[in-house]
Amino acid sequence: MRATRLLLFLSGIFAVAPVAFAQSSSSATPVPPTFKTGATNVLVDVVVTGHHGSPVEGLSQDNFTVLENGQPQQIVSFSFHPSATPLPAAAIPPLPQGVYTNAEAVADNDTVDVLLLDALNTPPSGQVQTHRVMLEYLKTLPINKPIAIFTLYTQLHQLEGFTTDHSALLKAVDEFARSPQKSPLLKTPKDTEKQLKDEDDALELGLVMHDLGRGEMMMHHLQQFNAEQDSFELSLRVQYTLSAFDQLARYLSGMPGRKNVMWLSGSFPVAVMPNPDLKDPTQAARDFSGAVNHTAGLLANARVAVYPIDARGLFPQPLSAPAIAAGDSLVRTPDRVAAAESADSSLHAEERLTLEQVAHATGGEAIYNTNDLKGALAEVDRTGAHYYTLAYVPSDKTQDNKLRRIEVRVHPGNYHLSYRRSYSPALAPAHDNSFQALMQHNVPASTQILFRLSPLRGGVQPATAPLAGSNANVPRPVTRYTVAYDVDVAPLVLSASADGVLHGQATFVSIAYDRDGKALNSVANTLSLNVPSAEYARFIKEGIHYREQLDIPAQAAWLRAGIYDHVSGQVGSLEVPLGRAK
Secondary structure (H helix, E strand, O other), rough: OOOHHHHHOOOOOOOOOOEOOEEEEEOOOOOOOOOOOOOOEEEEEEEEHHHOEEOOOOOOOOEEEEEEEEEEEEEEHHHHHHHOOOOOOOOOOOOOOOOEOOOOOOOOOOOOEEEEOOOOOOOHHHHHHHHHHHHHHHOOOOOEEEEEEEEEEOOOOEEEEEOOOHHHHHHHHHHHHHHOOOOOOOOOOOHHHHHHHHHHHHHHHHHHOOOHHHHHHHHHHHHHHHHHHHHHHHHHHHHHHHHHHHOOOHHHHHOOEEEEEEEEEEEEEEEEEEOOOOOOOOOEEEEEEEHHHHHHHHHOOEEEEEEEOOOOOOOOOOOHHHHHHHOOOOOOHHHHHHHHHHHHHHHHHHHHHHHHHHHHHHOOOOOOOOOOOOOOOHHHHHHHOEEEEEEEOOOOOOOOOOOEEEEEEEOOOOEEEOOEEOOOOOOOOOOHHHHHHOOOOOOOEEOOOOEEEEEEEEEEOOOOOOOOOOOOOOOOOOEEEEEEEEOOOOOOOOEEEEOEEEEEEEEEEEEEOOOOOEEEEEEEEEEHHHHHHHHHHHHHOEEEEEHHHEEEEOOOEEEEEEEEEEOOOOOOOOOOOOOOOO
């Protein structure tokens, strides 16, 4: 169900429960932050490689210098993380029956790896190559190495969570590989040829009508329409891709250490430049750099390094001669062929720029123009697990969302460094529609805010009883559930007022879905947090214990719960089976 429809379920009836330091409110307007609680250290993971890309070990804190906006910073902590023998995943203490958590069990190995198979931005031919290489790569992994695998089509899907059961990983990839998916938004050479053919037809019609000017006018209209349609579809592709990375950042945020995401993709351009050959050169132009930078900031803040690996291998030859210059058209001129080839080359250049920009901003490396995908995966695995972690307290204490540049230097020596290049002290919070997207069925959990969830089943409600939830037309019979949250509040951001009270807002949402992902009923409530400064330590220790009631029909199969911090934009979410749908 789309986020716009989900809005109907996020408003309406609000359950009220007493919570220490909190008041229930239907207001969704955040308190302007004046003071940010929590750690102020900036963590920077640095991969240092020497000749032939070999990881460099043995450096000390004295070898490193960190600058923020050109100003030297004092390093307050320093550690080196060598590539270690993979360890079994750390076990989460057993939970009581009916209690769930969004905390992930991962190995205490300093790094974890995620494989992202991108069908949205990769042609089917590239997918076939990717899947074959992926199967070979998984067979070479050490026994205890945990890997998570995701796929991207129009939505992010988790094939397997972090597991050392490589047989399960192989099975998941093998099943996915049997049916490569054609992206509905990825332009192919055949699409380009069809557009040129339509333009040819317009020109030839003008010749037949002895009115070449009319034919050229129709051709220019077609070119404008095609350019704007291409830009629209590209915008959707960028939107879906960045949304997937936002979800990955929030999924990985609660895990310690560095996370390496190997993104096997055909990529997307960071911008569409104005085309002077069009009637309106700027109408189809697009600039996605702001959105890309915001997503890169989310990833970097979660200590996620992205390694884009171009799944197409060696860059294909331009669309040229046999494909677009030949044919039986009488009007296919060399100038139009050259324009199509130039547009194709520009697109590849912009896509390569995106690969480099995302990698550069998050501390990864872009790998492209190679057919050795297996070697690329092994190289990321080898270098991405050797890194140094530096921490500094910024000398500029201003709390704002302005981007600050980070520069790391190593001396003496001539090394290649990979690390996050910027951060924002107060990264702009997610928009409401971002939270709605994270509350969709079958979306990966978010771990920025950790919590435990207990759906407590009550009794079947009388047919005439008032309903608990936002959907007045929920199908009966319904069972009354009490949804209990136990929240780790350390990530919540509070602001201080003149009276010494720290304020914040957190929204709790519970949604019941059926097996097809249709939202059946929901409840949402915003808590106003008011914590005296002297009680903040107790607030952190005790957390929030919150309950809300929701009537759930018999056909419901899943319960999704989420928490949204209005000031920071951080999210915690979890989806659990109800286990009683027929």
